[in-house]
Amino acid sequence: MKRVFPILAVLTGALLSYALYEALVAAPTEQTMGSVQRIFYYHVPSAWTAFILFFINFFASIVYLIWRANKADIVALVTAEVGVVFCTVVLVTGPIWARPVWGIWWTWDLRLTLTLVLWLIYVSYLVLRRFSSSGQTPLLAAVLAVFGALDVPLVYFSIWFFRTQHPQPVIGGGGSIDPRMLHVLLINWLAFSCFAALVCWFRYRLEVMRRDMDETLALEALLEPHASSTRTSPTGSAG
Amino acid sequence: MPAAVIVTDLVKQFGRFAALRGVTAEFAPTRLYAILGDNGAGKTTLLRALAGLMPPTRGTISMLGTTNLRSVCGQLGYMAHPSLLYDEMSGMENLRYFARLYDVNNADQRCADVIRAVKLDPSLARPVGQYSQGMRQRMSLARALLNDPKILLLDEPFSNVDVRSAREMVSLLAGLRDSGKTIFVVTHQASLLEGAADEFVWMEAGQIVNRTPGLHATSEAR
Amino acid sequence: MSTVASLTRATLAKDLRLEWRSKDAINSMLFFSLLVVVIFSFSFDPTAEESRQIAGGLVWVAFLFAAVVALNQTWAREMRNQVLDAYRVSPAPPNALFLAKVVGNFIFVTVLQALMTPLFIVFYNLRALGPAYQLPIVAALGTWALVVNGTFFAAMSLRTRSREIMLPLLLFPISIPALLAMVEATGAILTGEFSARFWIVLLAAYDVVFTIASLFLFGFVLQAE
Numbered sequence: 001m002k003r004v005f006p007i008l009a010v011l012t013g014a015l016l017s018y019a020l021y022e023a024l025v026a027a028p029t030e031q032t033m034g035s036v037q038r039i040f041y042y043h044v045p046s047a048w049t050a051f052i053l054f055f056i057n058f059f060a061s062i063v064y065l066i067w068r069a070n071k072a073d074i075v076a077l078v079t080a081e082v083g084v085v086f087c088t089v090v091l092v093t094g095p096i097w098a099r100p101v102w103g104i105w106w107t108w109d110l111r112l113t114l115t116l117v118l119w120l121i122y123v124s125y126l127v128l129r130r131f132s133s134s135g136q137t138p139l140l141a142a143v144l145a146v147f148g149a150l151d152v153p154l155v156y157f158s159i160w161f162f163r164t165q166h167p168q169p170v171i172g173g174g175g176s177i178d179p180r181m182l183h184v185l186l187i188n189w190l191a192f193s194c195f196a197a198l199v200c201w202f203r204y205r206l207e208v209m210r211r212d213m214d215e216t217l218a219l220e221a222l223l224e225p226h227a228s229s230t231r232t233s234p235t236g237s238a239g
Numbered sequence: 240m241p242a243a244v245i246v247t248d249l250v251k252q253f254g255r256f257a258a259l260r261g262v263t264a265e266f267a268p269t270r271l272y273a274i275l276g277d278n279g280a281g282k283t284t285l286l287r288a289l290a291g292l293m294p295p296t297r298g299t300i301s302m303l304g305t306t307n308l309r310s311v312c313g314q315l316g317y318m319a320h321p322s323l324l325y326d327e328m329s330g331m332e333n334l335r336y337f338a339r340l341y342d343v344n345n346a347d348q349r350c351a352d353v354i355r356a357v358k359l360d361p362s363l364a365r366p367v368g369q370y371s372q373g374m375r376q377r378m379s380l381a382r383a384l385l386n387d388p389k390i391l392l393l394d395e396p397f398s399n400v401d402v403r404s405a406r407e408m409v410s411l412l413a414g415l416r417d418s419g420k421t422i423f424v425v426t427h428q429a430s431l432l433e434g435a436a437d438e439f440v441w442m443e444a445g446q447i448v449n450r451t452p453g454l455h456a457t458s459e460a461r
Numbered sequence: 462m463s464t465v466a467s468l469t470r471a472t473l474a475k476d477l478r479l480e481w482r483s484k485d486a487i488n489s490m491l492f493f494s495l496l497v498v499v500i501f502s503f504s505f506d507p508t509a510e511e512s513r514q515i516a517g518g519l520v521w522v523a524f525l526f527a528a529v530v531a532l533n534q535t536w537a538r539e540m541r542n543q544v545l546d547a548y549r550v551s552p553a554p555p556n557a558l559f560l561a562k563v564v565g566n567f568i569f570v571t572v573l574q575a576l577m578t579p580l581f582i583v584f585y586n587l588r589a590l591g592p593a594y595q596l597p598i599v600a601a602l603g604t605w606a607l608v609v610n611g612t613f614f615a616a617m618s619l620r621t622r623s624r625e626i627m628l629p630l631l632l633f634p635i636s637i638p639a640l641l642a643m644v645e646a647t648g649a650i651l652t653g654e655f656s657a658r659f660w661i662v663l664l665a666a667y668d669v670v671f672t673i674a675s676l677f678l679f680g681f682v683l684q685a686e
Contacts, residue, residue, distance in 0.1 A: 065681070120634035127630060131621040134254055136685045140617055143678050144631065147610075150674055151635050154667050158638035161659050162645065214255070222250065222257045290550050313552040321543040327479050339471045340553040342464065382547070 005201065012194040019184075019191035027184040039097045040181075045189035046089040047115055049196050053083035054118060054149075061145035064138055070211070073138035076145060077129065078203045080122050082196055087119040109170045113159045114152075121148040241304065243268035243390060243421040244289065249298035251284050251445075258284040260445035261298070266423075268389075271416040273432045273453065274425045276442035282425040283319075285442070286392050289423070290317045303389060313341060316388035320395045322379045326368025330354055330378045331361050334385060341386035353381045358407055373404035380408065384415075391415065391422040397431055409435050413455075465557045472561030477568070479538065486534055487569070494527045494573045495580070502584040512585040517647030520581055521640060525607065527573045528566075529629050532611035535562055536619055545619075549683060559612065559679040566608040574600060590653030599650070599657065602664040603643035609668065610635055613675045616682050639667045 023041035030037035060076040063069055094112050095105045106112070125148065129141050177185070244266040251259040259281045266272060274282050287293040289300060291308040303311045317323075324333045334350040343349050351361040357377040367378060376396055383391060391412075397405040405428075413435040416422050424432060429439065436453035480487060501523055505515065539545040548558055581587060589596065611632050618627040646660035 117634060117637050120637070124630050124634050128617075128621065128627070131623055131627060133620060136620045139681060139685055140620060143617070143681060146678065147635055147671070147674060150670055151638065154638040154663065154670065158641045158663055161663070162641060165645065165655055218252050218255050218257065221255050222252065222260050292546060292549055309552075312550060315550060317546070317550045319543060319546065321546075323542055323544055323547040325475075325479065325538060325544060326542065327482055327538075328475075336471065336475050337547060337551070339468055340548065340551040342552075386551075 012198050015191040019188045022184045033101050041188045043093040045192045046086045049192045050083045050086035053079040058149040061142040064142045074207045078200045084122050090115045107168045117155045245301040247299045250296045252296045268421045270437040271422045273436040274440045280442040281445040286394050314389040316383035316391045318383040318393045322375045324367045329364050353384050357381045372399040373401050376400050394425045468557035469560045476565045494577045497523045498580045513651045517644040521643045528570045528607050531569045535615045555680045555683040563612045591650040599646045605668050606639035
């Protein structure tokens with residue numbers, strides 16, 4: 001395992017560099033939008049990557065609810081954090097793209113709105129994780145993740161219908177995509193996925209180490225009756 | 240006689256604070272156990288774990304022959320320092336509601352009986368929030384007795400209670416023990432239970448450090 | 462199942478009786494709702510034409526604020542004196558408690574809406590150009606959507622710091638599709654320009670999904686320390 005990580009890191013670095021070159025230099029310039037359109041190669045793959053990460057989070061949460069596996073909880077935490085980051089990228093690149101091209105900062109199109117709602121749900125997920133007492137965090141977070149996942153199809157349909165009632169400009173335009181552009185898009189997606197996997201893996205190992213350390217300290221506190229362990233005694237349980 | 244409660248290597252940790260550090264003990268039925276110790280010794284944590292309110296970090300609890308605490312919770316009575324009663328309702332109204340939680344038969348009669356058993360008046364319409372501390376503790380005990388539990392878990396039932404009420408509660412508990420119940424009382428006031436307790440269980444820093452027989456145990460051949 | 466139904470009824474009756482006796486929560490909330498309507502009316506002063514189009518949004522945001530205040534005190538009485546422990550220790554099914562609280566909140570919020578709606582109609586000269594009979598349906602489905610998740614998240618917030626802010630923080634993102642549906646449906650009915658049918662169906666689907674999810678998962682939340 002230890003050897004795979006640096007190899008993956010190097011591979012990801014190479015892939016990202018290649019993808020960058022493809023996106024900024026090699027890809028054909030779009031007719032109407034010009035070079036600004038190239039942000040598309042960051043906007044769309046980030047969205048796909050975020051959605052995949054949240055999907056994994058949903059599965060990990062279900063696994064936790066059924067089997068109470070600690071590892072599942074860590075996977076859920078990690079994918080949520082990295083997913084929020086990629087979501088943010090989508091939400092930032094969207095307006096940057098939209099403003100020069102369509103003259104508006106924001107539009108309630110399907111992808112952007114769905115991303116915004118997911119971002120909100122998962123930020124609230126992360127806040128819940130931070131604000132709940134440590135014993136209950138995995139359980140409450142898993143429950144919230146299930147609620148969020150159930151919400152997603154409902155969000156999708158509500159926005160879809162909203163847009164048919166109130167037509168909005170679509171970022172990215174409709175119509176078919178040039179095969180060369182599709183090629184660059186997929187390369188960027190692959191690069192982003194590898195990068196996401198790398199970061200998740202790193203964060204996962206970090207969290208495992210942190211929890212191991214906590215457990216060791218807890219065990220020490222267990223064996224030493226009057227040691228100077230930091231007391232985090234809960235409300236109402238003195239004695 | 241099979242043990243009523245068996246605790247095996249019970250550990251409860253809150254982050255880095257270990258409230259229980261491996262408690263192992265057997266408790267026989269039809270006994271009154273007084274659990275004593277300083278603040279922070281783990282008495283309340285142990286009681287809450289027995290009540291099923293606090294899943295342990297490690298270890299097992301076997302109650303009335305099963306480790307599935309949820310299945311026997313109908314035979315448990317629990318009382319803590321907060322009254323576990325609604326301040327805005329009268330004693331009878333409170334108990335009538337809690338009787339539904341336990342699906343008690345003949346609820347009204349049972350509620351009245353149990354209130355009388357703790358020497359209170361069932362027809363008192365005053366809301367519980369206006370009771371004196373002694374009355375409130377007694378009403379809380381009445382609530383714990385509603386379902387005629389086999390095991391009673393009482394956490395500091397005599398705190399802030401006047402001496403006469405406390406003595407009355409103790410004799411009531413002794414009577415309940417004699418009728419076949421197993422009673423655990425966490426308290427700071429060991430003297431109150433001197434005549435009634437079968438055993439004193441001393442806790443310190445999350446472990447049971449000593450178990451001494453009470454006067455009641457030595458006064459009867461067991 | 463009969464125990465769940467009868468226990469739900471008993472718990473609901475108890476809650477309503479207690480609320481009727483103290484009346485402090487309902488009184489302050491009624492006044493708060495009134496304030497919300499007045500503030501909104503000062504802030505948004507459109508013509509009659511425009512008001513029909515935006516009334517949906519205005520009204521439901523106002524209802525949402527009032528609902529959050531009501532939801533935040535859902536478990537207040539159970540937290541005092543640790544009554545919730547008495548429930549957790551008993552063999553009573555958690556879902557009975559949950560359903561009773563949801564229905565109680567539903568009644569509560571509906572009462573608030575009954576106060577706020579006439580005021581909105583007056584301040585904005587509202588008149589429904591579409592099928593007005595659909596409005597109570599939208600109101601009922603929408604309120605249930607807010608209240609079922611709100612009660613659930615209120616229970617989750619009990620185990621967190623900053624309880625009062627945690628509830629809306631969790632509730633608002635998840636409620637977005639329902640809010641959109643409520644606002645659009647109300648707007649459609651008032652302006653008469655679109656059919657609200659899709660939104661009503663979406664609200665109903667939302668209610669079904671989250672009621673089932675809440676019933677399924679409430680036990681976990683209640684038994685959490």
